[in-house]
Amino acid sequence: MNDTSFATQTHVYFKKISRISLREKSWKYLIFAFIISFVVAIFVGPDMFRSFEQTNTAYFALTSACIWIGIFNSVQSVCKEHEIIRAEYRQGMRISSYVVAHVLWQALLCLAQTIVIFVVCIIWMKFQNYGSSSLFISVYVANFLTIYLLALGAAVLGLMISSISGTPTTAMTVMPFILIVQLVLSGVLFQLKGAGEILSYFTFSRWGMCAFGSEANLNAIPTKVVNLLTQRFGPQMVAQMGGVPNALATKLYDHTTLNLLGAWGGCLALTALNIAISIIALKLKNRDS
Numbered sequence: 001m002n003d004t005s006f007a008t009q010t011h012v013y014f015k016k017i018s019r020i021s022l023r024e025k026s027w028k029y030l031i032f033a034f035i036i037s038f039v040v041a042i043f044v045g046p047d048m049f050r051s052f053e054q055t056n057t058a059y060f061a062l063t064s065a066c067i068w069i070g071i072f073n074s075v076q077s078v079c080k081e082h083e084i085i086r087a088e089y090r091q092g093m094r095i096s097s098y099v100v101a102h103v104l105w106q107a108l109l110c111l112a113q114t115i116v117i118f119v120v121c122i123i124w125m126k127f128q129n130y131g132s133s134s135l136f137i138s139v140y141v142a143n144f145l146t147i148y149l150l151a152l153g154a155a156v157l158g159l160m161i162s163s164i165s166g167t168p169t170t171a172m173t174v175m176p177f178i179l180i181v182q183l184v185l186s187g188v189l190f191q192l193k194g195a196g197e198i199l200s201y202f203t204f205s206r207w208g209m210c211a212f213g214s215e216a217n218l219n220a221i222p223t224k225v226v227n228l229l230t231q232r233f234g235p236q237m238v239a240q241m242g243g244v245p246n247a248l249a250t251k252l253y254d255h256t257t258l259n260l261l262g263a264w265g266g267c268l269a270l271t272a273l274n275i276a277i278s279i280i281a282l283k284l285k286n287r288d289s
Contacts, residue, residue: 009094013101017077021105033069033113034120040065041124048125052221058125059216060188063208066147067182069113070154071161074106075171078162078278082285089286099159099278106155114148121147127216136257139215146211149267153204156274163278163285187252204270206252211263213253220255 004012044058078085085098121127127143161178165171183189185196186205200206213219253259 004092004094006094006097009097010101010104013098014104017101017105018108021109026109029069029073029109030112030116032072033116036065036069037062037117037120038124041120045121045124045126049216049221052218052223054224055216055218055221056188056213059209059212059218060186062121062125062147063150063186063205063212064179064183066117066150066208067154067157067204068179069117070106070110070151070156071158071175071178073109073113073151073155074102074158075162075175076168077102078159078282079165079171080168082166085282086286095282095286096279099163099275099282102159103156103275106159107152110148110151110155113151114144117147117151118144137260142215142260143212145264146208146215149211149264149271150204150208153267153271153274156271156278157204160274160278160281163281187250201266202270204267207263207266207270210252210266211260213250214255214260214263216253217255218253219250 040058040061044054044061047054048058049055085093085095089095121143122140127139157178158175161174162171165174182203182205185192185200185203186209187197187200188205188209190196192200
């Protein structure tokens with residue numbers, strides 16, 4: 001393989017990975033995606049758009065589900081082949097071709113999973129924009145792209161964990177800690193300041209929540225307090241009082257095209273970073289080969 005081009009090796013390894021994955025019944029990942037998204041949608045979907053808090057919780061659950069599904073796809077895919085990688089690296093295998101082939105396969109798998117998740121969410125979560133303002137793109141297309149970028153990004157994160165880990169057991173042990181970090185740094189469970197806020201920029205959970213919140217115009221959805229006042233005094237009285245500002249509103253959910261594109265860009269940048277780390281990690285592991 002010494003004289004084989006990057007594209008040729010990528011094609012060869014992609015066929016090999018897809019063949020092995022199909023033999024190992026990769027369709028089961030679609031079932032996992034359906035079950036997880038169904039559980040999320042059936043429990044939090046009916047409460048969406050009733051209040052800021054309920055909608056925020058629903059999108060947080062969906063973001064967490066996408067990340068979990070993506071990581072689970074790939075967290076053991078590389079570490080179980082370390083000996084094979086070492087042997088083929090001696091024969092001229094390009095590590096970059098091997099990693100990119102895995103990424104391409106995950107891109108196809110995540111696309112199929114996104115379709116499953118999206119259909120489930122369309123039925124039970126009823127995506128929409130709150131209010132009359134809209135972005136440059138349909139809310140349905142925007143949500144589809146966000147789900148896909150989250151799932152793919154998390155799958156590449158799983159590849160990175162797998163590339164660094166020595167064994168599948170180690171990878172599965174590390175995965176829960178990575179998920180906890182993603183949840184904590186999303187900005188939903190805790191208010192982030194200082195170092196925590198800086199670290200959140202390196203999590204898919206932050207960018208996923210940013211995209212979902214921007215798409216839905218989350219800041220415009222009344223809080224539970226506002227809904228209670230409206231029920232008690234009527235919408236006209238609340239309007240005459242000058243309205244009640246949403247104390248939970250955040251710039252993270254600004255309903256602007258720039259904010260949405262920035263969230264997608266954050267997901268793509270993290271995905272590219274994890275691809276680079278995976279390649280470097282595997283090269284370091286095999287530097288003596």
